[in-house]
Amino acid sequence: MTTSPLLENARAWLAEDPDPATRAELSALLESAEAGDAEAVADLEDRFSGTLEFGTAGLRGALGAGPNRMNRVVVLRAAAGLAAYLREQGATGPVVIGYDARHNSDVFARDTAEVMTGAGIPALTLPRAMPTPVLASAILKLGASAGVMVTASHNPPQDNGYKVYLGDGCQIVPPADGEIAAHITAVGALADVPRGDRGELIDPQVWLDYIAQTGQVPPEGGPRSLDIVYTPMHGVGLETMRAVFVRAGFLSVDVVPEQAEPDPDFPTVAFPNPEEPGAMDLAFALAREKGADVVIANDPDADRCAVGVPDAEGWRMLRGDEVGALLGHDLLSRGVSGTYANSIVSSSLLGTMAREAGQPFVETLTGFKWIGRLPGLAFGYEEALGYCVDPVHVKDKDGISAAVLIADLAARLKALGSSLSEQLDEIARDYGLHATDQLSVRVSDLSLISDAMSRLRATPPTTLAGRAVTTATDLAVGTDELPATDGLRYDLDAARVIVRPSGTEPKLKCYLEVKVPVTGSIAEARASAAQQLAELKADMEAALGL
Numbered sequence: 355m356t357t358s359p360l361l362e363n364a365r366a367w368l369a370e371d372p373d374p375a376t377r378a379e380l381s382a383l384l385e386s387a388e389a390g391d392a393e394a395v396a397d398l399e400d401r402f403s404g405t406l407e408f409g410t411a412g413l414r415g416a417l418g419a420g421p422n423r424m425n426r427v428v429v430l431r432a433a434a435g436l437a438a439y440l441r442e443q444g445a446t447g448p449v450v451i452g453y454d455a456r457h458n459s460d461v462f463a464r465d466t467a468e469v470m471t472g473a474g475i476p477a478l479t480l481p482r483a484m485p486t487p488v489l490a491s492a493i494l495k496l497g498a499s500a501g502v503m504v505t506a507s508h509n510p511p512q513d514n515g516y517k518v519y520l521g522d523g524c525q526i527v528p529p530a531d532g533e534i535a536a537h538i539t540a541v542g543a544l545a546d547v548p549r550g551d552r553g554e555l556i557d558p559q560v561w562l563d564y565i566a567q568t569g570q571v572p573p574e575g576g577p578r579s580l581d582i583v584y585t586p587m588h589g590v591g592l593e594t595m596r597a598v599f600v601r602a603g604f605l606s607v608d609v610v611p612e613q614a615e616p617d618p619d620f621p622t623v624a625f626p627n628p629e630e631p632g633a634m635d636l637a638f639a640l641a642r643e644k645g646a647d648v649v650i651a652n653d654p655d656a657d658r659c660a661v662g663v664p665d666a667e668g669w670r671m672l673r674g675d676e677v678g679a680l681l682g683h684d685l686l687s688r689g690v691s692g693t694y695a696n697s698i699v700s701s702s703l704l705g706t707m708a709r710e711a712g713q714p715f716v717e718t719l720t721g722f723k724w725i726g727r728l729p730g731l732a733f734g735y736e737e738a739l740g741y742c743v744d745p746v747h748v749k750d751k752d753g754i755s756a757a758v759l760i761a762d763l764a765a766r767l768k769a770l771g772s773s774l775s776e777q778l779d780e781i782a783r784d785y786g787l788h789a790t791d792q793l794s795v796r797v798s799d800l801s802l803i804s805d806a807m808s809r810l811r812a813t814p815p816t817t818l819a820g821r822a823v824t825t826a827t828d829l830a831v832g833t834d835e836l837p838a839t840d841g842l843r844y845d846l847d848a849a850r851v852i853v854r855p856s857g858t859e860p861k862l863k864c865y866l867e868v869k870v871p872v873t874g875s876i877a878e879a880r881a882s883a884a885q886q887l888a889e890l891k892a893d894m895e896a897a898l899g900l
Contacts, residue, residue: 356692356705357525359389360395360398360399360402360685361384361387361388361398362651363402364383364384364387364398364401364402364420365378365384367380367402367420367421367427368380368381368384370418370427370543370544370545370690371419371425371426371427371571372426372427372430372544373426373427373461373856374424374606375424376419377417377427379418379419380850382418382421383397383401383419383491386400386546389586390615391492391633392868393448394793398420399424399703400422401419401420401421401423401851402420402421402422402846404421404422404424404710405421405428405877406421406422406423406424406428407794408531408533408534408535408538409436409531409535411515411517411525411595411721411857411859412432412515412516412518412525412526413428413429413432413515413516414509414513414514414515414516414858415455415511415513415515416512416513417458417512422508424458424462424513424514424515424516425458426461426462426465429462429466429543429548430465430469430547430862431467431538431541431544432466432516432538432539433466433469433470433502433533433534434473434501434537434538435471435535435536435538435540435541435750436449436500436502436518436534436538437449437470437472437473437475437536437537437538438537438540438541439530439533439534439537439666440473440499440500441473441475442537443499445475445499445500445521445846446499447476447496447497447498447499447500447521447787448476448477448478448496448498448499448553449466449470449473449475449476449477449498449499449500449501449502449793450478450479450480450489450492450493450496450498450499450500450501450502450556451463451466451467451470451477451479451480451501451502451503451504452479452480452484452486452488452489452492452501452502452504452654452787453480453503453504453781454474454483454484454485454503454504454505454589454654455483455590455592455616455618455652455654456504456505456513456514456614456616456618457498457511457513457514457618458482458500458514459504459514460477460504462463462504462514462516463479463502463504464479464552464581465508465534465552465850466504467479467545467551467627468549468550468552468553469547469548469549469550470550470553470756471549471550471551471553471696471785472547472548472549472550472600473548473550473551474595475499475715476553476554477552477554478492478496478554478556478696479494479551479552479553479554479555480555480556480561481556481558481561483590483616484594485589485590485594485652485656485657485753485754486503486505486507486517486655486656486657486750486829487564487568487589487653487656487748487751487752487753487754487755488560488564488594488750488880489597489658489747489784490499490503490519490523490563490750490752491523491560491563491564491567491747491748491783492520492523492560492564493696494747494748494796495496495524495560495563495747496498496556496560497521498521499520499521499747499849500518500519500520500521501518501520501523501652502516502517502518502519503516503517503519503619503655504516505517505654505655505658507653507654507655507658508587508615508625508627508628508653508654508655508658509625509626509627509858509859510620510625510626510679511618511626511851512538512551512617514777514856517751517804518534519634521761522749522750523722523726523748523749523783524722524723524725524726524727524748524750525722525723525726525750526589526723527724527727528837535580537706539825540734540872542597543876544841554710555854558650559795561594564747565594565596565597565598565601566725567744567747568598568601568696568744568747568752568755568758568827569598569600569601569602569758570601570602571602571743571744571755571758571759572602572758572759572761573688573762576762576765576766577765577766577769577840578602578603578605578765578766579606579690579765579768579769580604580606580645580647580761580764580765580768581608581644581645581647581648582599582608582643582646582648582649582650582761583607583608583609583637583644583646583648583649583650583662584596584608584609584610584637584650584651584757585609585610585613585614585634585636585639585649585650585651585652586609586613586614586616586651586652586654586656587613587620587623587626587627587628587633587651587654588613588615588616588617588618588619588620588621588623588626588653588654589616589652589653589654589656590616590654590655591652591655591656591753591754591896592609592614592615592659592775594656594754595652595656595714595754595810596709597779598757598758599754599758599761600756601632602758602761602762604758604761604765607735608640608644608646610634610636610637615638620654621831622698622720626653626654626704627651627653628651628652628653628658628660628671628739629660629671629674629738629739629827632652633651634649634660634662634669634671634788637649637651637662637746638662638668641662641669642668642669643881646775646874647768648662648663648760648761648764648774649661649662649663649665649669649671649766650662650760650761651752652753652754652757652795653739654726654756654823655749656753657740657751657752657753658738658739658740658751658753659677659739659741659753659754659756659757659760659822659887660672660677660739661760661774663675663773663774664775665775665777667786670878671735672774672778673790673791674700674701674735674736674737674738674739675701675737675742675788675790676698676739676740676778677702677735677741677756677760678696678700678703678736678737679703679707679778679781679788680732680760680763680774680777680778680781681741681756681759681760681763682694682704682733682735683695683707683777683781685743686707686711686713687707690732690733691728691732691736692714692731692732692733693713693715693716693729693730693731693732694708694713694714694715694716694719694732694733694734695708695715695718695725695728695731695733695734695735696717696718696720696725696734696735696736696737697717697719697720697721697724697725697735697736697737697834698717698718698719698720698829698841698852698863699720699736699737699852699854699863699865700735700736700737700789700790701737701788701790701867702850702867702869703781703785703788704735704882705717706730706786706788707785707800708783708786713732714730716728716835717765717835717837718734719836719837719839720736720738720839720854720857720863721736721752721857722734722736722740722742722749722751725742725743726749726750727746727749730830731745731749732745733745735751736751736863737790737792737865740753740756741753741756741757743756743759760774761887763777778799779876782872782879783872783876783878786869786870786871786872787869787870787871787872787880787883788867788869788878788889789825789867789869789870789878789880789883789884789885789886789887790865790866791866791869791890791891792863792864792865792866793863793864793866793894793895793898794856794861794862794863795861795862795863795898795900796860796861797860797861797900798860802861803860803861803862803864804855804858805854806862806899807840807842807855807862807900808851809898809899810842810897811828811842812828812858815844815893815894815897817893818844818846818849818851818890818893818894818897819846819847819849819886819889819893820889820891822846823844823845823846824845824846824847825844825845826844826845827842827843827845828842828843829841829842829852829854831839839854840854840855841854847872848868848869849866849867849868849869849886849890850866850867851864851865851866851867851890851894852864852865853865853881853898854892862898862900864891864894864898866887866890866891866894868883868886868887868890870882870883870886
């Protein structure tokens, strides 16, 4: 028998893999590699080149056999490490487990529950595939010591993931992530990990309570004449979103039929992410047919919310910063007090509005693991379509509560003869036009991202779009306000660029913002902003060298 460290590692993995599907996959790959198939050897090398890194995003990766893939071996070890961490911390509450409709999500959830009960920790699992915000809400409602959501959110169909929350209802942050990762590394043979039963299913009343509380997020008694087109993007949002719309009084909702039911293959979209080109095409087509007022979309696990509006050329999707501005402005206008927050890569507009309204504002690192933990949070958002509008009940981004609140705002504006687009124009007149855009480069080799970041650190740009870079900040060293993160910030006169690797996808992202005073028409200001953003994007594209 042919042998090498690579083949020995693969055979050892095969020996403890409990999943017939990945066992068969790896057996066939091993057989081909042993026969000298160079492509099979390269595939094995990738699968065994390392392990999926457990960090503040938990785990996320392509499904398949091997430590560098999402599979039952990786999940069982992650669950065992989490259980060991919770026991070390003296946690006494249950672990609440949720899952979406992706391939193997239900299997990974069951494995997690069995490891928890095997470790003497009560496991409570949602009764079926449900949105991530329901899980985040259940953690608080049930007094859990931790929560696990099996989802890859808006990633491609071949991916799955494992998101971990602590008992405060927020995703893990340092040092907990490192401590859990150390416990995962210390897990010995899988056969020695005790397995119990699958614990208990959570009473459906927890889901009904989420619907009731979310349906009450908008102010009562407002107008409800609004024609909505909604898509759950082949995910798990429809049942919950529809119930919340009904609870809040929105009855004219047309659902995109091709995307209504959960489908882990996401057949109508290349990427099940409303931000991706083409993902909203079916929703916009239905909106044109129905003469809708607004389009609302969730991503597959319904923690993000996208909004589409009619414009002169048909329909367009609002940027995450525009929805953040609309929601924040509405809450501030209604006198909702508390801390307003957004991530460093989001627009600076919310901070301007909050300070003018006399409310505290905080800028955080990307991720709701930071935003959700802020004391006294009233509203938080990040530009990647994530909004927290009901932090008392969900300390995470929640695409369902955001959707019903944006519907409420659209209905109130419609009753006044206005619209979401006209409201954005009014905000621009009052605070200046804050226009944002993004340059996103997807790579197949992650080393290209680290190489590009190294080049920028070695030779930072001194001018961008014809303006001097007044300050270049390496966010990796941290500041008094922010922990260290892998990112770079360039400040210019009335403009800003932030560069960072994506935390969930193989992408390098540049977040661009320009500020344009509105001295004439809004159209002129928007045209000027678009030109400035295009120049910034072109110069950053050249600077990245990708």
